Structures are given as C-alpha cells and as structure tokens.
Amino acid sequence: MTASLQAELPEKLVTQARDYVEAGWAANLNDLLAEALRRYLESHSAELAEGFVREDVEWGLYGHRSRLDEIIEQIEGPK
Numbered sequence: 001m002t003a004s005l006q007a008e009l010p011e012k013l014v015t016q017a018r019d020y021v022e023a024g025w026a027a028n029l030n031d032l033l034a035e036a037l038r039r040y041l042e043s044h045s046a047e048l049a050e051g052f053v054r055e056d057v058e059w060g061l062y063g064h065r066s067r068l069d070e071i072i073e074q075i076e077g078p079k
Contacts, residue, residue: 017032026032062070 017029017036020026021029021032026035
C-alpha cells in the first residue's frame with residue numbers, strides 16, 4: 001500500500017536528490033525520498049524511546065516531582 005503526499009523542499013535539496021537518482025543511487029525520486037524518510041524515522045525512534053525511559057527513571061527516583069520542580073526549588077527555595 002502506498003500514499004501520496006506533497007511537500008515543499010529547498011531547491012538545493014531537490015537538486016541533490018535528483019543528482020543521486022541520476023547517478024544510480026536510487027531507482028527514482030520516490031524511492032530515494034521513501035528511503036530517506038524511513039531512515040530518519042528509524043534513527044529518531046531510538047531518541048524518543050530513550051526520552052521515555054529517562055522520564056520513567058526520573059519518576060522512579062523522584063516520584064511525582066519533575067526535574068523542573070527541582071530547578072524551581074533551587075531558584076526560589078523550598079516551599
């Protein structure tokens with residue numbers, strides 16, 4: 001299954017992508033863009049997961065208090 005989308009991209013980026021296709025690195029512009037998007041999402045999903053783990057660990061260590069609460073307390077003093 002495929003879906004279509006329309007995007008506005010910087011001309012330099014489009015030129016570079018077309019150059020890669022013309023050099024044979026991808027069969028066509030659609031394949032190149034799909035692969036680029038897949039790699040981007042794949043590489044950033046680990047960052048998201050790490051952020052969730054850090055939040056869970058922080059909650060486990062500090063309970064309902066967030067790091068922001070601690071910083072505010074350091075600035076304003078204890079409540």
